[in-house]
Amino acid sequence: MDTISASDITPEHLFRSRREFVRNTSALILGSFALAACGSIASQPAAGGATVAPGQTKGTADELGDALTSFDAVTGYNNYYEFTTTKEGVAELAQNFKTTPWTLEVGGMVNKPQKIAIEDLLKRYPQEERIYRHRCVEGWSMVIPWTGFALNKLLKDAEPTAQAKYVRFESVMRPSEMPGQSSPWYTWPYVEGLRLDEAMNDLALLVTGVYGKPALPQNGAPLRLAVPWKYGFKSIKAIVKIELVDTQPTSLWMAAAPNEYGFYANVNPDVPHPRWSQATERRIGELSRRKTLPFNGYAEQVAKLYDGMDLRANY
Ligand SMILES: Nc1nc2c(c(=O)[nH]1)N[C@H]1C(S)=C(S)[C@@H](COP(=O)(O)O)O[C@H]1N2
Ligand SMILES: [Mo]
Numbered sequence: 400m401d402t403i404s405a406s407d408i409t410p411e412h413l414f415r416s417r418r419e420f421v422r423n424t425s426a427l428i429l430g431s432f433a434l435a436a437c438g439s440i441a442s443q444p445a446a447g448g449a450t451v452a453p454g455q456t457k458g459t460a461d462e463l464g465d466a467l468t469s470f471d472a473v474t475g476y477n478n479y480y481e482f483t484t485t486k487e488g489v490a491e492l493a494q495n496f497k498t499t500p501w502t503l504e505v506g507g508m509v510n511k512p513q514k515i516a517i518e519d520l521l522k523r524y525p526q527e528e529r530i531y532r533h534r535c536v537e538g539w540s541m542v543i544p545w546t547g548f549a550l551n552k553l554l555k556d557a558e559p560t561a562q563a564k565y566v567r568f569e570s571v572m573r574p575s576e577m578p579g580q581s582s583p584w585y586t587w588p589y590v591e592g593l594r595l596d597e598a599m600n601d602l603a604l605l606v607t608g609v610y611g612k613p614a615l616p617q618n619g620a621p622l623r624l625a626v627p628w629k630y631g632f633k634s635i636k637a638i639v640k641i642e643l644v645d646t647q648p649t650s651l652w653m654a655a656a657p658n659e660y661g662f663y664a665n666v667n668p669d670v671p672h673p674r675w676s677q678a679t680e681r682r683i684g685e686l687s688r689r690k691t692l693p694f695n696g697y698a699e700q701v702a703k704l705y706d707g708m709d710l711r712a713n714y
Contacts, residue, residue, distance in 0.1 A: 456528060456530075456544040456610055456611045457528050457544075457611075458528070458530050458544060460530070460542070461530045461531070461532060461542050462530075463532075463696060465532065465542050465682070466542065467530065467542050467543070467544055468541035468542050468543060468682070468683050468684055469684060470610050472541065472683045472684060473541060473543050473609060473610065473618070474490060474609065474610075474615050474617060474618065475487065475490050475617075476683060477489040477490065477617045477618065478535065478537075478631065478632070479493065479579075479617060479619070479636060480579050480582070480585060480589070481570070481571075481573075481577035481579045481580050481587070481589065481636075481637070482577055482578060482579050482617075483578065483579055484579070489617045490615070490617045492578065493615075493616035493617045494616065495576070496573075496576050496577070496616040496620075497576065498517075498616060498620045498621040499517065499621070500516065500517075501516070501517040501621050501622070501639075502514055502515065502516055502517070502639070503515050503516075503517065503520060503622060503638065503639060503640070503641065504639065504640045504641070505553065505557045505640075505641045505642075506640070506641075506642050506643075507563070507567070507642035507643040507644050508559060508560045508562050508563035508642075508643040508644060508645060509557040509558055509559055509560060509563070509643050510557075510558035510559075510560060511556065511557050511558050512557065513556075513557060517607075517621045517622060520553075520607075520622070521607060524548035524552055524553065524605075525548065526546050526547060526548055526607060526608065527546070527547070527548065528544055528545070528546050528608075528611070529544075529545050529546075529547065529604055529625075530542060530543070530544045530545075531543055531545060531602075531604070531625055531627035532627055532695050532696055533625070533627060533631055533634070534627075534630060534631060534666045534680060534691065534695045535630065535631040535632075536630040536631065536632060536659075536660065536664070536672065536677075538675060538677070538679075538680050538681060539680060539681045539682075539683055540680045540681070540682050540683070540691075540695075541682070541683050542682075543609065543610075543625075544609065544610055544611065545604060545606045545608065545609060545625050546606065546607055546608030546609070546611065546614075547604045547605050547606040547607050547608065547625065548604070548605055548607075549601055549603065549604060549605075550566075550598055550599075550603040550604065550605050550624070551598065551599045551600070551601065551603065553605065553641070554566070554595075554598060554599060554641075554643075557643070559595065559643045560643070562645045563595055563643035563644065563645065564594065564595055564644070564645050564646070564647075565592055565593065565594055565595060565643070565644050565645070565646065565647055565648055566592060566593045566594075566595060566598040566641060566642070566643060566644075566648075567590065567591075567592050567640075567641070567642045567643075567644050567648035568590065568591045568592065568593075568624060568635045568638050568640070568641055569588050569589070569590050569638065569639060569640040569641075569642070570588045570589035570590070570635055570636060570637045570638060570639065571588065571637045571638075571639045572587055572588040574587075584655065585651055585654075585655050586651060586654050586655070587651075588651075589635060589636070589637075589651045590635075590648060590649070590650050590651050591624070591632075591633055591634075591635040591648070591650045591651070592647065592648030592649075592650055592662065593626065593633075594647075594704075595643070596704055597626070597701075597704055600700065600701055600704065601700070602626070602627060602628065602697060602700050602701060603624070603625075603626050604624070604625040604626075605622060605623075605624060605638075606618075606619065606622070606623045606624065606625050607620075607621060607622060618636070619634075619635075619636025619637050619638075620637070621637075622637070622638045623635060623636040623637065623638060624636075624638065627695055627697055628665055628666060628694040628695050628697040628698075628700070628701045629663070629664050629665050629666060629695075630660065630664045630665075630666060632650075632652050632660075632664065633650075633664050647662055648662075650662070658673060659672060659673060660672075660714060661713065661714055662713075663705075663710075663713050663714060664714065665694055665701075665705070665710065665714070666691060666692070666693070666694055666695035667693060667694075667710060667714060668690065668691040668692070668693060669693075669711070670710070670711055670714045677691055678690065678691060679691055
């Protein structure tokens with residue numbers, strides 16, 4: 400993954416020029432989205448492009464009191480290697496990415512395999528807002544108001560069999576729309592995985608919206624994962640397939656950079672990256688660095704998943 404660039408330090412000015420573009424895109428997407436299906440998403444047709452999203456979320460801070468990161472940063476500073484490795488370039492390259500029609504396949508070791516259209520997924524599972532911290536392995540972080548539903552609801556409905564031990568997630572493969580997929584450095588499609596008990600933890604969220612609106616392509620629309628106690632690369636975007644399996648999946652990053660992080664990638668200030676410390680992080684929009692919290696501040700909910708495990712060896 401990228402080392403920390405100058406743009407990690409002063410990102411704000413970079414987003415200003417993009418503001419108009421972001422407004423227009425949001426309005427466009429809002430107009431074509433089945434909002435009726437999203438219980439908690441307030442319909443707001445951004446009249447004349449006058450409003451950006453922040454007013455539409457229920458909260459202004461996370462449970463620790465940390466303020467939301469700006470809408471412009473959340474939608475203008477992205478990691479999405481299918482498009483580009485340049486964070487400020489993703490939004491523009493992704494603007495015409497087709498998020499409909501979209502079908503999610505749930506299969507593997509389940510009693511009830513399914514193929515579900517995204518509209519049906521939105522109807523089946525009520526959407527809720529969750530404000531999560533997002534900590535990238537590169538050393539920056541954000542506070543993001545996601546909209547979505549607990550992954551465990553979908554998994555329970557698919558009925559994993561007794562053999563199922565892991566969940567494997569796969570992103571869409573669409574090189575005609577995703578120029579980064581021509582890069583020979585990575586094994587496409589993007590793949591991630593969780594242990595089944597991690598996936599069943601209530602914090603694991605399938606995300607369909609950001610900032611009270613349908614998610615924009617750069618954030619992984621129409622369906623991405625948010626696992627906030629793990630480094631950001633585990634939160635896979637543009638998911639088309641979820642499979643229950645009995646062996647530990649190999650993620651794109653495990654294959655590309657086996658010396659960096661392994662399968663778990665839990666946020667851990669005590670385990671440095673081979674090239675930098677993880678003890679502190681830069682919250683986008685803030686000037687000084689803050690301390691990184693074990694499990695990104697979610698230890699109470701998830702530390703028990705790793706009882707008896709050596710977290711220095713399993714990083
Ligand atoms: N399919 C896919 N998912 C992905 C990535 C990617 O390149 N491709 N990047 C990951 C990384 S490194 C991070 S930090 C987050 C960024 O999410 P955001 O742009 O919505 O903040 O997405 C993760 N999910
Ligand atoms: Mo990341």
